Amino acid sequence: MTAADPTMAALTAAVERGRAGDRLGARERLAELWRQVGPAGDPLHRVTVAHFLADLQDDVRDELAWDERALADVAELTDERTARFDPGMxxxxxxxxxxxxxxxxxxxxxxxxxxxxxxxxxxxxxxxxxxxxxxxxxxxxxxxxxxxxxxxxxxxxxxxx
Known part of the structure; x- marks a missing residue:
């Protein structure tokens, strides 16, 4: 990975928190990141937060809404942007x-x-x-x-x- 990206680092920490069993804490942290990024924020952040936030939903309809959001937001993501985070991405x-x-x-x-x-x-x-x-x-x-x-x-x- 290339330059430090504090949002991606916070996202990774939240995902690991969820995988360690704290689904509620992870969901709350990712929701906070979503509010920080905002609907017009960095597409890499929006796609990644939405994709992982979907996995932490208790209701499949809420999960679908987040997954659809990630899928819609990926249309704004460019290879140039992903390469700034990870050259192979x-x-x-x-x-x-x-x-x-x-x-x-x-x-x-x-x-x-x-x-x-x-x-x-x-x-x-x-x-x-x-x-x-x-x-x-x-x-x-x-x-x-x-x-x-x-x-x-x-x-x-x-x-x-």
Whole structure:
């Protein structure tokens, strides 16, 4: 990673807090970061905060709203901006995970048509991911969500993106 980015550092700390079991504290911290960044703030910050804030919601409808916000905001994100944070990062690398998150929310809400539409978008984009831990995680989630859709399941999946 390149230049220090205090917002991304605070975001990472909040995500780690949530993964350590403090979902409420992490959600509150990310919501505070969202207020600081604002709707016209740095697109990298908006996309990342919204994407991770979605994972901390207790209601799938709220999760979907945050995931859709992240997906909408990624349209303003540029490779130039992502490279200032991490030279190897590109916008297209965000898209499979964002599409899968939206697909999984629609699946859990019982809307297989919307879920399959977003799953198809993710399937068309997944080739941009490297064969690394992240790429394998997203490919496994794609398979898991597709299988759950085929089974008609609306259950929460353990390893969804």
């Amino acid at each position: 590109q916008v297209r690398g965000f898209l499979p995970s964002l599409q899968l998150s939206v697909a999984d929310c629609h699946r859990r809400l019982g809307d297989p048509v919307a879920a399959r539409r977003h799953l198809a978008e993710a399937e068309q984009l997944v080739h941009v991911l490297a064969d690394d831990d992240y790429g394998r995680l997203i490919r496994a989630a794609l398979t898991q969500i597709r299988d759950a859709l085929d089974e008609g399941s609306t259950d929460l999946l353990r390893a969804a993106p």
